[in-house]
Amino acid sequence: MKFEVTILGSSSATPIHNRNPSAQALNINEKLYLIDCGEGTQQQMLKFDVKASRIEHIFISHLHGDHYLGLVGLLSSLHLNGRKKPINLYCPELLKEIIDIQLKSSETELQYEVAYRFTDSGKAEVILENQDIIVETIPLDHGMRCTGFLFSEKKRLRKLIKEKIDEYNIPVEYYTALKKGADYVASDGRVFKNETLTTDSATPKSYVYCSDTLYNEQYFDQISNATLLYHEATFLNNMLDRANETHHTTALQAGQIALKTHAKRLLIGHFSARYKTLNELLDEARSVFPDTELAVEGKTFSIE
Amino acid sequence: MKFEVTILGSSSATPIHNRNPSAQALNINEKLYLIDCGEGTQQQMLKFDVKASRIEHIFISHLHGDHYLGLVGLLSSLHLNGRKKPINLYCPELLKEIIDIQLKSSETELQYEVAYRFTDSGKAEVILENQDIIVETIPLDHGMRCTGFLFSEKKRLRKLIKEKIDEYNIPVEYYTALKKGADYVASDGRVFKNETLTTDSATPKSYVYCSDTLYNEQYFDQISNATLLYHEATFLNNMLDRANETHHTTALQAGQIALKTHAKRLLIGHFSARYKTLNELLDEARSVFPDTELAVEGKTFSIE
Numbered sequence: 001m002k003f004e005v006t007i008l009g010s011s012s013a014t015p016i017h018n019r020n021p022s023a024q025a026l027n028i029n030e031k032l033y034l035i036d037c038g039e040g041t042q043q044q045m046l047k048f049d050v051k052a053s054r055i056e057h058i059f060i061s062h063l064h065g066d067h068y069l070g071l072v073g074l075l076s077s078l079h080l081n082g083r084k085k086p087i088n089l090y091c092p093e094l095l096k097e098i099i100d101i102q103l104k105s106s107e108t109e110l111q112y113e114v115a116y117r118f119t120d121s122g123k124a125e126v127i128l129e130n131q132d133i134i135v136e137t138i139p140l141d142h143g144m145r146c147t148g149f150l151f152s153e154k155k156r157l158r159k160l161i162k163e164k165i166d167e168y169n170i171p172v173e174y175y176t177a178l179k180k181g182a183d184y185v186a187s188d189g190r191v192f193k194n195e196t197l198t199t200d201s202a203t204p205k206s207y208v209y210c211s212d213t214l215y216n217e218q219y220f221d222q223i224s225n226a227t228l229l230y231h232e233a234t235f236l237n238n239m240l241d242r243a244n245e246t247h248h249t250t251a252l253q254a255g256q257i258a259l260k261t262h263a264k265r266l267l268i269g270h271f272s273a274r275y276k277t278l279n280e281l282l283d284e285a286r287s288v289f290p291d292t293e294l295a296v297e298g299k300t301f302s303i304e
Numbered sequence: 305m306k307f308e309v310t311i312l313g314s315s316s317a318t319p320i321h322n323r324n325p326s327a328q329a330l331n332i333n334e335k336l337y338l339i340d341c342g343e344g345t346q347q348q349m350l351k352f353d354v355k356a357s358r359i360e361h362i363f364i365s366h367l368h369g370d371h372y373l374g375l376v377g378l379l380s381s382l383h384l385n386g387r388k389k390p391i392n393l394y395c396p397e398l399l400k401e402i403i404d405i406q407l408k409s410s411e412t413e414l415q416y417e418v419a420y421r422f423t424d425s426g427k428a429e430v431i432l433e434n435q436d437i438i439v440e441t442i443p444l445d446h447g448m449r450c451t452g453f454l455f456s457e458k459k460r461l462r463k464l465i466k467e468k469i470d471e472y473n474i475p476v477e478y479y480t481a482l483k484k485g486a487d488y489v490a491s492d493g494r495v496f497k498n499e500t501l502t503t504d505s506a507t508p509k510s511y512v513y514c515s516d517t518l519y520n521e522q523y524f525d526q527i528s529n530a531t532l533l534y535h536e537a538t539f540l541n542n543m544l545d546r547a548n549e550t551h552h553t554t555a556l557q558a559g560q561i562a563l564k565t566h567a568k569r570l571l572i573g574h575f576s577a578r579y580k581t582l583n584e585l586l587d588e589a590r591s592v593f594p595d596t597e598l599a600v601e602g603k604t605f606s607i608e
Binding site (some may be wrong): 013014015016017020039040042043045047063064065066069070072073076077080081092097098101102105107108123144210 | 318319320321324343344347350351367369370373374376377380384385395398399403406411448589
């Protein structure tokens with residue numbers, strides 16, 4: 001199953017040429033999920049050939065402009081381009097009011113439904129489950145209502161060991177039960193333990209999106225063992241005071257979080273405009289967690 | 305006096321790669337005036353080195369997203385960059401509500417004042433007058449509240465004819481009155497007519513911004529004799545029905561308007577995303593009004 005993320009924006013609130021504010025497109029089994037939608041996200045999609053029409057779910061972490069100001073434009077464009085399929089929007093409740101007043105003021109009545117699911121930054125919740133994934137909110141510590149998102153592949157069924165199935169001549173109608181973990185009881189009463197007939201499926205993969213937040217251990221348990229952890233790293237650690245003051249994380253802290261939560265790989269982003277180049281941020285995170293990459297515009301990372 | 309316009313966006317509502325929605329920066333005597341502010345305008349300013357911090361006045365024609373969705377991001381960035389000087393915002397009244405709810409939801413209290421002047425699309429009004437210019441609204445026909453803007457240089461004082469001033473030995477304290485058009489009465493009672501002592505100053509230049517609108521003669525008188533006329537030209541004339549239906553203008557009509565209103569030069573913009581290249585639009589406008597240019601991103605046009 002395809003499971004990858006394309007970065008559409010890597011900057012924090014103050015604009016900088018050649019970087020865009022937060023937005024990421026997840027492709028999970030050829031379905032598109034958009035995480036955050038800063039100003040200009042539509043243009044970034046055009047640039048990197050991410051088909052907006054294929055988006056089914058949009059997740060907005062919080063209501064700082066650099067995480068959602070591109071949304072009304074995107075919704076309007078989908079309407080202008082004839083969309084009829086609903087969009088599922090997971091966001092703080094106030095965003096509905098912001099969208100509604102702007103649609104009203106432009107005399108736009110969308111031809112498709114926006115199905116809202118409001119997030120609650122007070123607790124982790126499953127907000128979406130389909131045949132491919134489960135999505136949970138991650139309560140973050142940003143001095144305002146803010147949630148990250150945890151995308152976990154669903155646990156697959158166990159795999160039959162073909163030779164054993166043949167050897168014991170197990171009828172096909174038992175296969176599903178075996179895949180789900182049941183033992184096999186033969187007609188003569190003999191019991192075959194499930195683990196002798198099947199093997200476990202691969203460990204489900206997960207993508208964790210943590211932006212924006214102060215370093216705070218409250219969410220570490222929930223994000224542990226991420227296949228790919230995206231964590232904001234707005235500042236270098238020599239600006240730790242500024243990071244604390246603005247409820248952000250440093251690159252060093254992002255590395256430490258990846259290490260403590262046993263992430264397999266780390267992506268850092270949400271860079272302050274003061275950093276014209278990003279090497280120092282990358283080096284700092286790698287000093288504690290070597291398997292780190294920069295979440296820069298146009299790059300696609302496979303979650304595996 | 306410098307009087308020039310830099311194009312920041314040339315597209316209409318549906319997004320297209322490498323074009324941005326409407327925004328233009330006017331430099332009048334080294335003061336910056338922003339006209340419309342589509343999504344991504346901040347990025348365009350960075351790209352074309354238009355200093356956002358120098359903007360004093362912002363004019364929003366109407367509340368279709370492609371004309372204002374970049375504004376909240378711009379206002380927020382000015383705040384983050386420490387602006388203290390007020391911004392003057394000329395716009396439909398509903399925009400204040402749209403801005404307020406977004407500032408509130410991001411818990412932002414701007415450090416500078418936004419001084420609103422609400423436009424009324426029902427009548428032409430002077431909305432700004434300073435030492436350099438007079439700005440009037442132009443009621444347009446867009447099926448919703450929409451105004452264009454007419455920027456006219458202020459009429460300069462008359463110029464003294466130095467040889468006559470010397471010949472008649474006119475005292476310096478009379479110069480200002482002469483420049484304002486008064487006759488000179490000498491101490492012996494002789495009257496010297498003003499037109500023998502001064503010449504008229506240059507005709508004031510004007511920049512006209514007409515977007516978005518149906519071809520409608522109602523605004524032709526007001527925009528006549530523009531030094532530079534910017535007029536939307538969303539479609540080719542073979543899509544006249546579509547233009548009428550959506551309250552837009554064709555390139556041919558834009559040329560006809562320039563001709564009828566005796567514009568000196570014409571700029572066309574607000575191009576539909578269906579036109580991947582713009583030559584046909586340019587050729588069509590030029591077929592009736594040869595002195596036409598494309599208002600494309602990054603180009604600066606002198607108003608002279």
